[in-house]
Amino acid sequence: MTAVEIFKILSDTNRLRILNLLYEKELCVCELEYLLGVSQSNLSKHLRLMSDAGFVESRRENKFVYYRIKDEVLEKHSFLKNTFEIELKKEDYLTEELDKLNSYKKSAINCQNITALICEKAIS
Template sequence: MLNLLDVLKGLSDATRLRIVNLLYEKELCVCDIMETLQISQAKASRHLIYLKNAGLVKDRKQAQWAYYSMYKDDRLQFIDSLVYDNLRNLEPYKKDMENLNKWLRNKDVQCD
């Protein structure tokens, strides 16, 4: 059940907003978020669990890795505007997107 108050609380932290911005791009592993935002695994995981409990993200396990993606629900469409019309035009969110793209390019090269 989606609780709007929980959703808004989930969005009320700068680190969680930065994570939401990244997850709007694609599904990401915890390590991708850690590297992009330069935060610890514990901090990334704590914020991802908060977002999951708020009904904003979902996770899946693959071997030892946890992957997170945005939970899509028509009632959460206001977040589309938040991300695309607002966050993506502001620092540090623009820089986070640059860092994510750089990280993913380097990660792909290393995995080839």
Template sequence: MIWLVEVFKALGDENRLRILNILMHYELCVCELELVLDLNQSNVSRHLAKLRQSGIINASKDAQWIHYKISDRFLRDHQHLVAYLKHMYKVGEIYDYDLNRCVIYKNSPYNCQNITNDKQMVIDYISHAI
């Protein structure tokens, strides 16, 4: 049951819920989450660490980037919680806004390297597309 307590502690933060919403749809790195959610890198990294420690997400390294995704174990062990979260994400305005920004980014010609080289260019692209 300790694992369940850790899951609920990890979900007890608005920004972690926002991150989880995005990761339910896409596998992303820190810089992409930072861009989509308009949070600073240290904040995103701190929240990702908490989600990872609780077993909610996994990380995989790809060159210089670490990509995050929802843990298969979390999806398997907490199916009802995942269904509830997906339902709540549909009615929460901020979650819809975040997901819309992410869809625009993922359908853009940009990637992690572009964000690293010229973050403002990618922000401008997303802002004009909304």
């Protein structure tokens, strides 16, 4: 993956929001949907693009798919560490989403709960 390809990935706000959370923790699609308030179809589009580019990788656990940033990308492109750990912390909306992630990690909510909440929200 080239630096130009990385900057193309980072140029979209939704992908930047997703990666900001994935830099902190591997997350399931439903967790990203819950934390970001983005539709599953929108998330899937961005995750597929990032996966095809070699930026993220996924694993399946039962019916849930978990994503994370590839270690090789972070190791090969050292500027990303500075981007995620310093530069993105200057953006209020991104730090608010990290705060939401930290609250989520401390809660009893899990993928099964989130799926039920999302379905309930869609019905109402």
